[in-house]
Amino acid sequence: xxxxxxxxxxxxxxxxxxxxxxxxxxxxxxxxxxxxxxxxxxxxxxxxxxxxxxxxxxxxxxxxxxxxxxxxxxxxxxxxxxxxxxxxxxxxxxxxxxxxxxxxxxxxxxxxxxxxxxxxxxxxxxxxxxxxxxxxxxxxxxxxxxxxxxxxxxxxxxxxxxxxxxxxxxxxxxxxxxxxxxxxxxxxxxxxxxxxxxxxxxxxxxxxxxxxxxxxxxxxxxxxxxxxxxxxxxxxxxxxxxxxxxxxxxxxxxxxxxxxxxxxxxxxxxxxxxxxxxxxxxxxxxxxxxxxxxxxxxxxxxxxxxxxxxxxxxxxxxxx
Amino acid sequence: xxxxxxxxxxxxxxxxxxxxxxxxxxxxxxxxxxxxxxxxxxxxxxxxxxxxxxxxxxxxxxxxxxxxxxxxxxxxxxxxxxxxxxxxxxxxxxxxxxxxxxxxxxxxxxxxxxxxxxxxxxxxxxxxxxxxxxxxxxxxxxxxxxxxxxxxxxxxxxxxxxxxxxxxxxxxxxxxxxxxxxxxxxxxxxxxxxxxxxxxxxxxxxxxxxxxxxxxxxxxxxxxxxxxxxxxxxxxxxxxxxxxxxxxxxxxxxxxxxxxxxxxxxxxxxxxxxxxxxxxxxxxxxxx
Numbered sequence: 379x380x381x382x383x384x385x386x387x388x389x390x391x392x393x394x395x396x397x398x399x400x401x402x403x404x405x406x407x408x409x410x411x412x413x414x415x416x417x418x419x420x421x422x423x424x425x426x427x428x429x430x431x432x433x434x435x436x437x438x439x440x441x442x443x444x445x446x447x448x449x450x451x452x453x454x455x456x457x458x459x460x461x462x463x464x465x466x467x468x469x470x471x472x473x474x475x476x477x478x479x480x481x482x483x484x485x486x487x488x489x490x491x492x493x494x495x496x497x498x499x500x501x502x503x504x505x506x507x508x509x510x511x512x513x514x515x516x517x518x519x520x521x522x523x524x525x526x527x528x529x530x531x532x533x534x535x536x537x538x539x540x541x542x543x544x545x546x547x548x549x550x551x552x553x554x555x556x557x558x559x560x561x562x563x564x565x566x567x568x569x570x571x572x573x574x575x576x577x578x579x580x581x582x583x584x585x586x587x588x589x590x591x592x593x594x595x596x597x598x599x600x601x602x603x604x605x606x607x608x609x610x611x612x613x614x615x616x617x618x619x620x621x622x623x624x625x626x627x628x629x630x631x632x633x634x635x636x637x638x639x640x641x642x643x644x645x646x647x648x649x650x651x652x653x654x655x656x657x658x659x660x661x662x663x664x665x666x667x668x669x670x671x672x673x674x675x676x677x678x679x680x681x682x683x684x685x686x687x688x689x690x691x692x693x694x695x696x697x698x
Numbered sequence: 699x700x701x702x703x704x705x706x707x708x709x710x711x712x713x714x715x716x717x718x719x720x721x722x723x724x725x726x727x728x729x730x731x732x733x734x735x736x737x738x739x740x741x742x743x744x745x746x747x748x749x750x751x752x753x754x755x756x757x758x759x760x761x762x763x764x765x766x767x768x769x770x771x772x773x774x775x776x777x778x779x780x781x782x783x784x785x786x787x788x789x790x791x792x793x794x795x796x797x798x799x800x801x802x803x804x805x806x807x808x809x810x811x812x813x814x815x816x817x818x819x820x821x822x823x824x825x826x827x828x829x830x831x832x833x834x835x836x837x838x839x840x841x842x843x844x845x846x847x848x849x850x851x852x853x854x855x856x857x858x859x860x861x862x863x864x865x866x867x868x869x870x871x872x873x874x875x876x877x878x879x880x881x882x883x884x885x886x887x888x889x890x891x892x893x894x895x896x897x898x899x900x901x902x903x904x905x906x907x908x909x910x911x912x913x914x915x916x917x918x919x920x921x922x923x924x925x926x927x928x929x930x931x932x933x934x935x936x937x938x939x940x941x942x943x944x945x946x947x948x949x950x951x952x953x954x955x956x957x958x959x960x961x962x963x964x965x966x967x968x969x970x971x972x973x974x975x976x977x978x979x980x981x982x983x984x985x986x
Contacts, residue, residue, distance in 0.1 A: 382876040484978045488734035488795060489933060492925040500967040507960035601752055670800030673793050
């Protein structure tokens with residue numbers, strides 16, 4: 379039944395995402411839509427690690443920062459065009475992901491979470507303190523927006539950028555969905571549910587985990603590149619918990635282990651961030667409480683409520 | 699050359715003992731309750747702010763304020779355990795880790811709301827006078843950190859090793875169900891462990907507070923250092939926390955002096971990574 383229902387729901391979702399900007403009046407609202415797309419891309423990539431591999435990486439923001447800095451530094455210091463940055467950013471993030479994943483995926487659970495936190499802290503500290511190379515705490519400014527090579531058009535701000543990021547989000551979501559329906563995806567689930575059993579079935583747990591980890595870091599590298607060229611200013615703050623905690627919140631509140639969960643979670647995050655803007659530092663407090671309540675009372679996230687609305691309890695979880 | 703070396707060694711030792719004091723609580727909570735407590739650093743933060751407010755609002759002496767902060771924050775820790783972690787005891791470790799992250803964000807942001815985001819300074823009467831030991835200069839405050847931390851760690855060790863409650867904590871750490879079957883009251887063990895761990899973190903905050911300024915997000919720093927220390931030493935091992943804390947403190951101090959002060963933190967983490975590549979479970983990983 380799910381096979382029949384899902385494509386139609388997915389098509390409706392994609393159509394909605396394509397049409398949303400038509401309703402977006404005012405550049406501020408358009409800005410929020412772009413931020414939603416960027417956060418969604420980050421959350422979808424973290425979801426590969428949290429939702430599919432079943433590990434918690436606290437270093438994901440560092441790979442986001444790596445992608446953003448690779449792109450920003452190439453553009454500003456080297457004059458490299460956007461499209462090449464878009465290739466370089468995931469390569470650099472992925473290369474670090476390979477090295478760090480290779481070192482830290484030997485251990486699992488809480489130790490893995492802490493170790494990735496440590497790696498993230500190393501990268502943050504290097505980018506903050508290597509002032510000659512990265513501009514230190516001042517960050518990189520005046521990153522030029524993407525330019526279409528032949529036409530010479532700039533993709534900057536609002537609706538065009540929304541569609542640019544949406545494209546990458548849809549590709550990522552589609553890749554995730556195909557991945558989870560492939561042999562590799564089933565191996566991921568086996569590793570997540572019981573790694574001992576998976577090993578005994580001949581699944582090379584370490585290799586699959588490394589594969590998923592590198593894929594996720596490359597994806598978030600793309601997000602970093604798109605983020606840098608949209609906001610035009612990046613600082614070492616990108617590497618820290620200030621970006622890590624929101625990513626985790628989006629994945630958990632939306633629903634880990636599903637394709638749509640992180641996208642819904644990031645929408646909730648961006649929307650609430652705006653609604654609560656007036657309350658200043660109360661905002662993170664509200665998110666922290668939401669995270670805690672969601673973990674305890676709604677472990678499947680918001681998307682796990684959907685089948686109840688439709689009145690079909692059977693298909694409560696997509697990939698479990 | 700020699701003088702600088704010994705000065706940095708002494709600084710590293712003091713910082714390291716501070717790390718040990720934070721990390722021991724974290725490793726205890728993991729060992730006994732199997733909880734990776736992300737909010738541990740916030741109890742450090744609460745400890746330093748409790749000291750600050752006890753001194754500025756109640757006007758008590760620094761030493762009294764330290765004791766009050768320790769007791770009050772230990773109470774807060776017990777409350778957190780009762781309200782959050784006790785009901786979730788049977789949940790997956792992932793859930794508990796996320797809940798502790800939530801608690802950490804709540805306390806840090808709540809702290810910013812209540813205490814204000816501006817840095818504060820605990821004016822300890824011992825912070826200004828320095829002592830000269832041979833060629834090494836240390837403020838009295840840093841000597842107090844060193845001595846108090848050493849005494850506290852020894853007391854905790856003796857408590858766990860020789861008292862009835864300490865032995866029950868060991869039994870729970872080894873096998874929770876087995877301990878419960880032999881009549882150990884697991885609830886009490888958990889409450890004691892949490893009180894002890896949070897009290898130690900608060901004491902660390904109260905003692906280290908005057909060596910720098912304090913601000914509500916300082917817990918993030920504290921928990922990161924403590925995590926690094928316990929992962930290096932082996933999660934759940936007290937000896938590992940002591941060794942890890944001292945190694946981290948001394949490597950940071952010497953690295954800052956001889957390599958680059960800007961990369962002090964990166965050098966510290968680099969050591970941890972090197973240790974973990976060699977022994978993935980940490981230096982003194984307890985048998986599982």
